[in-house]
Amino acid sequence: MKPIDLPVSLEREELRGLARTVAEIEWLLLVLVLLYQAFGGPKEEDRAAISMAMMFFAAFVLTFRYTNFYRTESRWKIAIETWVMIVFITWSLWFTGKLGSPLLNCYLLVIITSALTLGKLSTAAELLVISLALLMLGHESAQDWLLSLSNIGGMAVLFVPFILVGYVTTMFSADIRYGLSKVKALSETDELTGLLNRRAFSIVATRMFGQATRYTRPLSILMIDSDGLKQVNDRYGHGAGDDMLRMLAQCIQHELRSTDVLARQGGDEFVALLPETSAASAREVAERVRHAVENARTEVGSELVQNTISIGIATYPDDGRILETLLVNADSALYRAKAAGRNLVAEFTASEPDLA
Ligand SMILES: Nc1nc2c(ncn2[C@@H]2O[C@H](COP(=O)(O)OP(=O)(O)OP(=O)(O)O)[C@@H](O)[C@H]2O)c(=O)[nH]1
Numbered sequence: 001m002k003p004i005d006l007p008v009s010l011e012r013e014e015l016r017g018l019a020r021t022v023a024e025i026e027w028l029l030l031v032l033v034l035l036y037q038a039f040g041g042p043k044e045e046d047r048a049a050i051s052m053a054m055m056f057f058a059a060f061v062l063t064f065r066y067t068n069f070y071r072t073e074s075r076w077k078i079a080i081e082t083w084v085m086i087v088f089i090t091w092s093l094w095f096t097g098k099l100g101s102p103l104l105n106c107y108l109l110v111i112i113t114s115a116l117t118l119g120k121l122s123t124a125a126e127l128l129v130i131s132l133a134l135l136m137l138g139h140e141s142a143q144d145w146l147l148s149l150s151n152i153g154g155m156a157v158l159f160v161p162f163i164l165v166g167y168v169t170t171m172f173s174a175d176i177r178y179g180l181s182k183v184k185a186l187s188e189t190d191e192l193t194g195l196l197n198r199r200a201f202s203i204v205a206t207r208m209f210g211q212a213t214r215y216t217r218p219l220s221i222l223m224i225d226s227d228g229l230k231q232v233n234d235r236y237g238h239g240a241g242d243d244m245l246r247m248l249a250q251c252i253q254h255e256l257r258s259t260d261v262l263a264r265q266g267g268d269e270f271v272a273l274l275p276e277t278s279a280a281s282a283r284e285v286a287e288r289v290r291h292a293v294e295n296a297r298t299e300v301g302s303e304l305v306q307n308t309i310s311i312g313i314a315t316y317p318d319d320g321r322i323l324e325t326l327l328v329n330a331d332s333a334l335y336r337a338k339a340a341g342r343n344l345v346a347e348f349t350a351s352e353p354d355l356a
Pocket residue numbers: 192225226227228229230231233237238239240241242245266267268338342
């Protein structure tokens with residue numbers, strides 16, 4: 001069961017949510033440094049450097065977050081922000097007591113942000129840079145550099161909590177993402193057949209239809225309904241009806257291209273969206289599908305049971321210029337195929353009542 005690709009708008013929606021949280025973390029960081037400046041009491045000569053850093057950081061956040069130029073959200077943008085946060089924190093630490101600064105734990109804000117939004121690799125890279133920053137903050141002068149290297153054990157004690165927080169948050173984040181993708185896949189899938197369900201079809205179809213209209217490319221809808229499933233249910237039981245539906249799904253899917261989208265609309269009705277497919281080609285596909293189903297059999301106990309399907313076709317742009325109209329018109333063509341005796345393919349015709 002594979003989750004469908006998120007439409008661009010949903011991906012953007014998710015990023016926008018993350019970006020709002022990152023912005024709040026940035027302001028929180030700024031407030032913490034401001035509070036320290038106001039109450040913690042850095043040395044008088046260091047106040048200017050801290051104020052300058054705060055001004056630069058605030059200007060960066062305002063520019064990056066709130067100007068139109070940078071408005072499009074992306075993970076790259078969040079990555080840049082976390083790197084700038086590291087620089088800002090390191091600078092602030094330098095002037096507020098270095099490794100003894102109460103602001104040292106501000107690195108945790110960066111690590112958590114990165115672990116939640118950017119993944120393992122970015123978090124590991126940032127942890128590496130933070131460890132180098134700690135080494136730098138730990139040495140008092142160039143001669144002490146080696147000394148601080150020898151004091152690497154002490155450094156590790158400081159650094160280990162950062163690694164742990166990064167590790168645990170990345171793990172939780174991966175678990176949450178996995179859980180969400182499972183829920184998403186379930187919410188998009190028809191349990192019986194494993195095909196997309198109506199909701200997922202609507203999302204994918206809207207996106208594909210948008211592409212077709214944008215480039216004025218043909219696109220066809222096949223509305224497919226089983227003939228006589230009620231009889232199968234009545235005669236052999238609901239389980240046999242379920243087997244029949246599964247067989248239909250497999251049979252139809254087998255005759256479609258990988259770029260076509262097949263979904264179960266509900267009950268014994270399926271819908272297929274065929275991109276780049278004219279009415280004539282759609283008719284060929286529909287006949288092929290109908291033929292395949294007609295020749296297939298479902299095993300019920302010792303019996304091999306046959307079923308047929310009826311198919312209605314509507315094609316963009318001739319049979320409708322919006323998706324809803326196409327679906328309704330394919331449905332009315334299907335109705336005609338049923339009325340004409342079933343096990344038939346019918347194309348929408350302009351003389352047919354347009355129900356949209
Ligand atoms: N076994 C099973 N049957 C279902 C399921 N969903 C709907 N059905 C049955 O499918 C049947 C559909 O009946 P109708 O709409 O009369 O269709 P039909 O018997 O296939 O005949 P047509 O008029 O040709 O469509 C009903 O008996 C429903 O109960 C399902 O998930 N499993």
